[in-house]
Amino acid sequence: MRKLIALLCITGFLISCGGSKKVTSTRTERTVPRRTTVTKIERTTKETTLKEPSREVRKPLPAASYNDKVKRYIFEFSDIAKNEMKTYGVPASITLAQGILESGAGHGELTQKAKNHFGIKCHDWEGDRVYHDDDRSQECFRKYDQASDSFRDHSLFLKDRKRYSKLFTFNQKDYKSWARGLREAGYATDKKYPQKLISIIERYHLYEYDNDVLGRTNRRRENKAEAVVVMTPAPVSTPTPNPSGGHIVRKGDTLYSISRRYKISVQELKSYNNLASNNIKIGQILKITAEEEEEDFN
Known part of the structure; x- marks a missing residue:
């Protein structure tokens, strides 16, 4: 009896285990890889630079040399100097050499401010004036409306003052005596003033302007006077x-x-x-x- 009950229990157990067991069907799906077509797009990246309208780059002009400034000064003022020589007897070579030296060939500060080409100080001047550092600080100098006025005043300055009267005893072609005479009369304090004037006259052949004024006509007049x-x-x-x-x-x-x-x-x-x-x-x-x-x- 006991054996029968045990058998039934075992049989029931086995039946219960078989009913609850699920049948699992395992199917392995084979995945077929898809062909992916890759279209390679090449992009050429060009840098586009917007250019401004072409502008010609002008190089700065070289500064004029002192020699060029002097030649330009002579070209501009030689006729005035010759006219002053005809009127007042001051050699054109002396006038031009003094103007070049005193005015820095027209580029000096005093000349730029006052058109004073000869460094003439105020003294008894009643016209316009400027103040400029020279031998002393802020000295008074004459101011002119135009350069030709400065040249005329230079002629009168020498002609009308007794201290310069000896100059007019020299031959108008003797620029060396005129240069030394100016220094002796006190026109300039620089001891080398005569040498500087003479050097300028000879370097730029300023005596030729004296010859233009005097020329053969003057020699004929002198010969005629003797006769x-x-x-x-x-x-x-x-x-x-x-x-x-x-x-x-x-x-x-x-x-x-x-x-x-x-x-x-x-x-x-x-x-x-x-x-x-x-x-x-x-x-x-x-x-x-x-x-x-x-x-x-x-």
């Missing part, structure tokens, strides 16, 4: 020295020979005596100096 026949009205006694300091014309005298004797120009001699021609008479008294004037510049 003038002295008019002899009637025999006169041997002239005696003139107590007034003038010159008493003697036989054989000419304006040229008299001017050379007293180291003045023929034109000055005629001016002192209000002569319209070169004719003079024996016994005539000629003034050999200008009338005395008060010194207006120290």
